[in-house]
Amino acid sequence: MKFVLLKSRGGDYMVIAENVAWLRSHENDQTKVGMVGSDAILVAGSIEETAATLLAG
Numbered sequence: 001m002k003f004v005l006l007k008s009r010g011g012d013y014m015v016i017a018e019n020v021a022w023l024r025s026h027e028n029d030q031t032k033v034g035m036v037g038s039d040a041i042l043v044a045g046s047i048e049e050t051a052a053t054l055l056a057g
Contacts, residue, residue, distance in 0.1 A: 004057030006033065006043040006050065013041055017054050023047045 006013045015035065022034040024047075031050045032040045043050060 002057060004054055006041070006053060007045065008041070008043045010042075013043065015041075017057055020054060023050055 002017045003014045004017045006015055009030070015033070019036045019038075020033055021036050024032040024034070024040075026032050026042060029044070029046060031043050031045060031047050033043055033050065034040045045053075
């Protein structure tokens with residue numbers, strides 16, 4: 001199990017990389033991250049930045 005830190009404007013999230021189901025662009029250079037078995041979270045950064053963080057983590 002690999003935890004990854006995703007930055008958010010309202011606070012940071014530690015997520016399990018394997019539980020990420022999808023990424024979607026959102027306004028103001030933010031990305032919605034869909035989680036398996038949970039609601040989506042909103043994180044700071046583009047899809048490309050978020051994907052790179054998940055893959056590097």
